[in-house]
Amino acid sequence: MxxxxxxxxxxxxxxxxxxxxxxxxxxxxxxxxxxxxxxxxxxxxxxxxxxxxxxxxxxxxxxxxxxxxxxxxxxxxxxxxxxxxxxxxxxxxxxxxxxxxxxxxxxxxxxxxxxxxxxxxxxxxxFVHPRSPYSRVDALSSSSNVRVELEGVVLAEAPRCVKLFETGLPTRYYLDRLYVDFTRLRHSDTVTRCPYKGTTSSYWSFDGEVATHDDIAWAYDLPTFQANRIAGMVAFLNERVDLYVDGELLPRPSRQSK
Missing domain, CATH: 2.170.150.40 (Domain of unknown function (DUF427))
Incomplete structure (x- = not known):
């Protein structure tokens, strides 16, 4: 492979x-x-x-x-x-x-x-489906700098993050809300569930000049015990934003679940 x-x-x-x-x-x-x-x-x-x-x-x-x-x-x-x-x-x-x-x-x-x-x-x-015995979820504190852009607009920039590693999915970068520009985001009523992380508490969309980007960020205020480090933090969908980690633009992965 x-x-x-x-x-x-x-x-x-x-x-x-x-x-x-x-x-x-x-x-x-x-x-x-x-x-x-x-x-x-x-x-x-x-x-x-x-x-x-x-x-x-x-x-x-x-x-x-x-x-x-x-x-x-x-x-x-x-x-x-x-x-x-x-x-x-x-x-x-x-x-x-x-x-x-x-x-x-x-x-x-x-x-x-x-x-x-x-x-x-x-x-x-x-919820949603059984947990796979071959999958694991690790939420690790990291000093990596993370910047999120879309249509050239900076939506978030954080000096640290929590990286969530979930088998079979791209790494998700959870950011303290202090570093997210909510003036650029629109709250959404979307709710999703994950058997590994729990039920989302919020979603946000971005209305750009080129297009409307629905549900590109989310948070789990009360995640499962295994993912408790991401509680209240915000993650952006790697597949639909420009994500810079320690100054390097990451390639967008193919569309995945959250």
Missing amino acids: TTENVQHPSLIAPVGHLEPVPRRIRGTLGGRVAFDTRRALYVWERPAYPQFSIPVRDMVDAALIDEGHSELHGAGPARRHTLQVGQEVREGAAWVWEDGAPESLHGTVRFEWEALDSWFEEDEPV
């Missing part, structure tokens, strides 16, 4: 990869527990992160209704089912693995994440 113009480690789990989940996994719908298991499997249907595959025998107050339609889902063929939990019905919410999928997946079901009201690892809620 070439490392030219690559500034962060690549993801390592191939599509179709399976691993056991050493955590208790629960899902709820309509105030009821749909499943409760200590025997889930990680299954990678895409390289970025896995999904949970849940043993059918560990479904609690739920029923699956076969919809008679099969598709390939990374690890192999799966048959689409409706999920019913009490009076709650979610069509197309579940995929039961069929012949052609790895044997260890037989007798398990992969749920559409949004079909459930909530997911838990042990007693802690999980």
Whole structure:
């Protein structure tokens, strides 16, 4: 693999990869527990992160209704089912693995994440998708100088930062708000969630002379414990701004998630 113009480690789990989940996994719908298991499997249907595959025998107050339609889902063929939990019905919410999928997946079901009201690892809620066991997030204090420009306008310049290293993503540079020129930014109502960092508290856009640049900066006022060093700080989307670190303009990476 070439490392030219690559500034962060690549993801390592191939599509179709399976691993056991050493955590208790629960899902709820309509105030009821749909499943409760200590025997889930990680299954990678895409390289970025896995999904949970849940043993059918560990479904609690739920029923699956076969919809008679099969598709390939990374690890192999799966048959689409409706999920019913009490009076709650979610069509197309579940995929039961069929012949052609790895044997260890037989007798398990992969749920559409949004079909459930909530997911838990042990007693802690999980948002967006499962955390990959091969991914880590490190937030490190740094004396690197960071300057952010867009359309030639300086939006921030800080003598120090917190660098957030997240597997498979570009380094994010979190800056104290003191060094951000909020007179140039417009607050946005956008909210996003990350299973590793938590829920964003603010987003900002920039209305330039050439174009409007929506949601180019964000903050986590109450991040997860693992990312607590970025609390209240502001990061800009490397992919859409001119980012100078210690005087060097970084190449813009391809578009990624935050």
